[in-house]
Amino acid sequence: MQMQPVRLEISRPRYRCATCAKISTPDLLFLDERRRATKRLVDAVRQRCLGMTFHALAEQTGVAVNTIKNIAQDLIVELEKTVRYETPVIMGIDEVNLAGDYRCVITNLATNNVFEMLEFRTQDHMMPFFEKLRDREKVEWVCTDMWRPFKRSFSPYLPNAKLVIDKFHVVKMASEALDDERKKYQSTLSKNERVHIKKSIRWLTLKRPGNLTPLETTALEVVRQTIPELGVAYDFKEMFFRIYDDPVKESAMRAFEAWENSLPDKELEKFHSLAKTVHNHYDDIFAYWDSPSQITNAYTECLNGLIKMANRIGRGYSYEIIRAKTLYAKQARKVGSGVRLLPGADSQVPTKVEYGPHIPTLIDLAEDGKFD
Structure with missing residues (x-):
């Protein structure tokens, strides 16, 4: 009562029929x-x-943890049958390492909502999902990283979808190429020297020039003078980042060509690998400039962080439980959903639309300690 544990002791009378001698016990309609x-x-x-850890709820109610789990499992089965989210026009696909395996996370990037979580990210697991997806012709854009099985899984079944490679996965390779050059320099230093400068130089060189403080700008100039090779690598990283700063696709393509042609022949091996990767995914990478509002998978990445946090808090939750806590978060499901008239629908019959849990709302709940 009022979320305080209460134990009921009930005396249930039994009755014997005078005619047939059968014994009956009256039903207690208030019992499960x-x-x-x-x-x-x-x-x-x-x-x-689905909004608390099982152990916290068990302590609050006085019910055994296993009973909480069983009730949750029954609820999940019910939700699986009744909850349906609108198929995204702009879909994000990514993976998250959860409960001992890589899972596939799918989001609605047009509304910033969670859409689905698949148990595995293999083609054998993803292809049947896309084949059975409702209203799959609605999907116009799909944003993923460069892992080819994603494209192979959805492209046969989403006839109107165009792939755009996530910007942040591409520029991340430029940062990693720069960091590789930093590690080469640090390998020539003594142990004490490495401990002293490792963190400071790493974060200094990974920052964009516009984000440097005056003191950091001065420090970067010192790095250029003392480690000119690292200064060159920094410039190539920044030149690559500026490709994405260009608002015009054709200009960005020319900037990439100029960047690649300026690379030294026998140095900066990782930057050459980056150029090769761009060529391998050329059309899908430069589709970024064709996409509406130049879409990225940033909110999908945020969701992955929230999922991992919930997994840590739950200490051993199964994949099924984490999936349910993510997909059916009650408070976040309310944001953006509701009853409205859909294009092409009968104007006299409003349609209930639900897009899934709103990712920014999930982030707010996490910051308030309520996303468990």
Whole structure:
């Protein structure tokens, strides 16, 4: 009562029929049919089990943890049958390492909502999902990283979808190429020298010039004078980043060509690898400039961080539980969803639209300690 544990002791009379001698016991309609608990308590657990850790809810209600898990599993089965989210026009696909394996996370990038989480990221697992996807012709854009099985999985089944490689996965390779040059220099230093400068030089060179403080700008000039090779690598990293700063696709393509042609023949090996990667995914990378509002997978990456955090808090949650806590977060599901008239629908019959949990709302809940 009022979320305080209460134990009920009930005397149930039994009656014997004077005619047939059968014994009957009256039904207690307020009790759950499957558990030694009231329906009210089970309903309270159902309302809270996907928004709290099982152990915290068990302490609050006085119900065993395993009972909480069983109630949650029943709720998940019910939600699987009843909850349907709108198919995204702009879809984000990424992976997250969760409960011992890589899972596939799918988001709605047009509305910044969670859409689905698949148990595995293999083609054998993803292709049947896209084949059975409702309204799959609605998908116009898909944003992923450069892992080819993603494209192979969705392209046969999403006839109107065009792939755009996520910007941040591409520029990340430029940062990693620069960091590789830093490590080469540091390998020539003594142990004490490496400990002293490792962190400061790394973060200094990974920053964009516009984000440097006056003191850091001066420090970077010192690095250029003392380690000219690292200064050159920094400039190539920045030249690559500026490709994405260009608002015009044709100009950005020319900037990439100029960047590649200026690379030294026998140095900066990782930057040459980056150029090769861009050529291998050329059309999909430069589709970024064709996409609406130049889409990225940033919110999908944020969601992955939230999923990992929930997994740590839960200490051993199964994939199924983490998936349910992510997909069916009650408060975040309300944002952006509702009843409205959809294009092409009967104007007299409003349609209920639900897009899935709103990722920015999930972030706010996490910051308030409520995304468990």
